[in-house]
Amino acid sequence: MRLLGFLKKEIIQTLRNRVMLVAILIMPLVQAVIITIALDNEAKNINLAIDCKANDYLMQKIKDKTTASRWFNKVESLQESPFRAIQTGKVDAVIIAPEQGFTKSVGNFKPQIQLLVDATNVLKAQAIEAYVKSIVGSVLKECKLLPSSVKTSSGIEFKTRILFNPEMNSKHYIFPFLIVIITTIVLMSLVCISIAREKETGTIETLIAAPIKSYQLILGKSVPYVVIGFINLFTMLWMGKIIFDLPFRGNFPLFVLLFFVFAFAICSFGVFLSTFCQTQQQALLGMMIFLFLSLMLSGGLGAIENMPPMLKWFVHLLPLSHYTTLARNMILKGTDLQFFLTHTGSIFLFGCVSAIIAFKKFKTTL
Amino acid sequence: MKTEGCPIVSVENLYVTFGEFHAVKDVSFSVTQGEIFGFLGANGAGKTTTIRVLCGLLPASQGKVEIDGIQFTEGMENVIKSKVGYMSQKFTLYDDLSIDENLQFAAALREIDKKFFENRKSELLQFIGFDSNTSQIVAGLPGGIKQEIALIASLLHDPKIIFLDEPTAGVSSVSRDRFWSLIKRLAKIGKTIFVTTHYMDEAENCHRIALMRSGELIALDTPTNLKKNTYKQNMYSVTPNDGDARKYFVNHSKEFFAMFAPYGLHYHVIISKKLDEEKTIKNLQQYGTIKKILPSLEDVFIKLVEGDR
Numbered sequence: 051m052r053l054l055g056f057l058k059k060e061i062i063q064t065l066r067n068r069v070m071l072v073a074i075l076i077m078p079l080v081q082a083v084i085i086t087i088a089l090d091n092e093a094k095n096i097n098l099a100i101d102c103k104a105n106d107y108l109m110q111k112i113k114d115k116t117t118a119s120r121w122f123n124k125v126e127s128l129q130e131s132p133f134r135a136i137q138t139g140k141v142d143a144v145i146i147a148p149e150q151g152f153t154k155s156v157g158n159f160k161p162q163i164q165l166l167v168d169a170t171n172v173l174k175a176q177a178i179e180a181y182v183k184s185i186v187g188s189v190l191k192e193c194k195l196l197p198s199s200v201k202t203s204s205g206i207e208f209k210t211r212i213l214f215n216p217e218m219n220s221k222h223y224i225f226p227f228l229i230v231i232i233t234t235i236v237l238m239s240l241v242c243i244s245i246a247r248e249k250e251t252g253t254i255e256t257l258i259a260a261p262i263k264s265y266q267l268i269l270g271k272s273v274p275y276v277v278i279g280f281i282n283l284f285t286m287l288w289m290g291k292i293i294f295d296l297p298f299r300g301n302f303p304l305f306v307l308l309f310f311v312f313a314f315a316i317c318s319f320g321v322f323l324s325t326f327c328q329t330q331q332q333a334l335l336g337m338m339i340f341l342f343l344s345l346m347l348s349g350g351l352g353a354i355e356n357m358p359p360m361l362k363w364f365v366h367l368l369p370l371s372h373y374t375t376l377a378r379n380m381i382l383k384g385t386d387l388q389f390f391l392t393h394t395g396s397i398f399l400f401g402c403v404s405a406i407i408a409f410k411k412f413k414t415t416l
Numbered sequence: 417m418k419t420e421g422c423p424i425v426s427v428e429n430l431y432v433t434f435g436e437f438h439a440v441k442d443v444s445f446s447v448t449q450g451e452i453f454g455f456l457g458a459n460g461a462g463k464t465t466t467i468r469v470l471c472g473l474l475p476a477s478q479g480k481v482e483i484d485g486i487q488f489t490e491g492m493e494n495v496i497k498s499k500v501g502y503m504s505q506k507f508t509l510y511d512d513l514s515i516d517e518n519l520q521f522a523a524a525l526r527e528i529d530k531k532f533f534e535n536r537k538s539e540l541l542q543f544i545g546f547d548s549n550t551s552q553i554v555a556g557l558p559g560g561i562k563q564e565i566a567l568i569a570s571l572l573h574d575p576k577i578i579f580l581d582e583p584t585a586g587v588s589s590v591s592r593d594r595f596w597s598l599i600k601r602l603a604k605i606g607k608t609i610f611v612t613t614h615y616m617d618e619a620e621n622c623h624r625i626a627l628m629r630s631g632e633l634i635a636l637d638t639p640t641n642l643k644k645n646t647y648k649q650n651m652y653s654v655t656p657n658d659g660d661a662r663k664y665f666v667n668h669s670k671e672f673f674a675m676f677a678p679y680g681l682h683y684h685v686i687i688s689k690k691l692d693e694e695k696t697i698k699n700l701q702q703y704g705t706i707k708k709i710l711p712s713l714e715d716v717f718i719k720l721v722e723g724d725r
Contacts, residue, residue: 055524063512252506256569259471259502260525261494 052262056270064274078232078282079289086225093177096121099135101128102147109152111189121181136168143167143178214382221294226378229286231345233279234370237313239337240275241320246333264412272317283309300380304390308376311394315369315401322408344370369397424449424608430479432465439465441631452603454622455612458721461628463612467579472496484576501570501578505585509566511555518554522569540568560591580611596621616713629721639713646716653709654683661703672696684715
């Protein structure tokens, strides 16, 4: 009854503030869609220049082919020195034929071609390189000019099959990460701030003057926000399906379980954090530190595998990195039980440890 | 003054220590049922800490605390909490909830039976004379009403002992008077009331007053006895005739008086021991009206709390 009364109060307070309600239920959806559309890390709209003689047959073919592909914005012949063109930012890359012409060099069995790329954006540069290689390779293949001794640039012909995201749709990669980020922020901020608010306004005195148990207080503060987080998760997955054709290949009940384990961990940590804070402002600041670090290191932006060992070890402690990895896997790939258990277990462990500390600290600081 | 039977609250040699800091040092007192017991003292004197111990919010570092026959030991917090009502310095209501919702929540926290709650609620609302809409949001209410609602929220479970920690800070003087008449009525029906305050005129309403200074209890008596016993000599109120006379008193204060304290438009004075009291007064009467008075609580407070420093 005590807990029910508590939940009722939290729900009334949350529902009464219309602005807040829009902020926590609608804004995440809008944000996720906007960010996914904006953060397309596929290299597109590339400006390419080609430096060759007019009678270079193969180079003209390459030019036609690049123009026809969807990656390049405009393909033009070069008017000035290639280096200068890149430096001034007129073009992102220049394909330069050898002195005697590309066609001739292929004829001489010494195919040579030069590519200058602007690598101020490394990801884009890598993408351009890959595109140009594949186009040149396909041109040579089409014209059957490629001698059996000289294959594509690396000498080995790859037969690539891209799994789980065959179109390499970066939206399918970003959207799950946004689901992770947004549910985390909503959960943690609501729990942590709502406790800090009780302290700031002094209403916490009423709570602790009543014969209420710590666990009831903590549950009363967490459960309503876990429900809100769950609604967010659900609507975002649905939105992803409608707008970006996001698949869901995993086991849904297990995914829900994952969410609740994660919510438990994040809420516990939120309560733990709130024991250090007297005001909402402090809570917000503390949260920012934790969230920013977790978000940046969770594997959403860079691969965890590439980090130095010490940092890798640290990142594996953060629940967010496990959640990101697992959520992405479950949405795009499917569920591997062992993989699921490893990551969910790690999150659960983090949750238990912070719950125990939070519980102890919560009692003594009141 | 009530002096019914055995004490409902008794504190013996209470110590509360935070690390190196002794917030409360060797405090002992007992309170009987129906008493209005005032706690006075400067900020940080240990009033709030003492009250928090008595409410079961803070464990005592040392000493014996007994409330309504229950000895306060580790693990008994919740039993104590259900016997007492506590209203803290800040109005502990949720601004974004209505009066009804606030009271319902307070009732839920204490697991009060629904039927009992409904009866109790209307009884208490009647008690404070509140007859308008209870579905109003608290944020829009005037300070005085908020404070009364906060009071009845702490009375819902019908506690025998009520702790009020600076209940009248920041409300108008009319509301303060109203609030004190409520407190007196509560005491009449047998509730024991602990109250801390900074207002001396409020303290006059207490049956007994405990004065605290840096964690120690330095005086404990009825307001009348405190006034009688704190000063050994007679105290006079001086009202100067005009501005020049005022100047005269101020300029010669060291010469005539052992104590010279401004008190509104008057001065509270004690005649210097070296002088003959009657003669001096007769002498000074040409400059203003001089009346023999009982010291005010403020004088007592100043002497006891600040005077000995």
